[in-house]
Amino acid sequence: MIDGGKPSRLAIAGAGVAGAYAYRLLRDRGYPADLYDVKKKTRCGISPCAWGTSGEFIDLVKVAGLDPSQYILERVDQVVIDGIRFKIEMITIDKPRFVRDLLQGAGVSYGPVDLEAYSRVIDATGVSRALLSPIRGDVFMPCFQSRIETRRELEARIILGEIGYAWCFPLGENHYHIGCGSLVKDPHDVLRSLDLMGGQSSKGDTTICSCRGRIRLTGPHLSLPFVSDRSADGIWGVGEAIGCVGPMAGDGIVPSMKTVRILLKEWDDPEAYTRSILEEFHWMEGERTLVDKLRNMEQPTIANARVLLENSKRMGMRIGLKEVTSLMNNLRVKSPPSSTSWRDSLPLRRGQTVWIASCKGSLSTSFLLETG
């Protein structure tokens, strides 16, 4: 436990949700850390994210001494996936405000961390994984998202298809995140071809901002090492930097916060830290297996369906095996993408089911920019 450990000079690289949460919990235990980040181009000031999460968020916020109700924008109890209505227990949160409150005005330096100046450095740099060694065969899903204000009342919706999925998440007060992730097409193009808002855009619709980002689908079991010895007391990864994001749904908020709690518990034991992370996020392994199946255009099995069935319970979803199987089958790539032009392959038709797909390995550099 950190409370029994020796004091050390600490730096946290990355002031996203994992870095800010680590900063806060460490500070509360009497371990102040210096924060480093890079300038972001998003209007909201944080990494691109749809701000949807599960009820587990609430207890994790309380651990930081903050009031969860301050951050809940909407409680979503139903979601329409490819025209089928499902019960769900999801919340959307004001993630920028949450990160801001965790930091409570702490100064952030912009520039590289001088590893020599610190005994321990926490790599909380998300998809960048700026300090730990690069991951071989890292898999990223490029995404595009807009924040829309509209007078129309929209439902929480997900449209799946062969190559990714699109979402509409309510943020309260007529605001919505409308986005798409895709491995084989420009997600912005896919989004334009879909009818997520249930009809033609109307005069009252305003696009507040748009951004591009990417989600690491690699999974923690393929994102080792979590700790390296590049500084005296090591560089310790947390959050998306060590692959703790659900490879199918791309949910990384709660997993990132959980990695910080595990870090504090196993503060002086890199092996125990690695073991605990792999145990806690074991469920991501089955999702990654399914991602690979879909990427390789293989037929998913009942065992894959059971993984989704089990994992969907995290969001309070109650889906039958038959429904899961049919949704999962719709995720499959129906025809191989052209090796010369992946952008033009696999037309995404409205209402088709999309998730993750093919184009082995070649896309990680396709959409690295975040734009405001």
Ligand SMILES: Cc1cc2nc3c(=O)[nH]c(=O)nc-3n(C[C@H](O)[C@H](O)[C@H](O)COP(=O)(O)OP(=O)(O)OC[C@H]3O[C@@H](n4cnc5c(N)ncnc54)[C@H](O)[C@@H]3O)c2cc1C
């Ligand atoms: C479009 C999109 C939608 C998503 N929607 C959801 C969702 O609805 N729900 C959900 O749970 N998850 C979602 N995710 C995933 C989720 O956003 C991340 O998994 C989560 O934020 C990871 O937290 P993190 O702190 O590890 O990384 P981040 O939140 O990405 O923070 C990393 C920080 O490191 C900084 N940084 C980067 N490079 C450096 C460097 N060299 N030096 C210093 N700092 C650096 C960044 O500027 C950033 O502040 C989404 C992701 C995307 C791209």
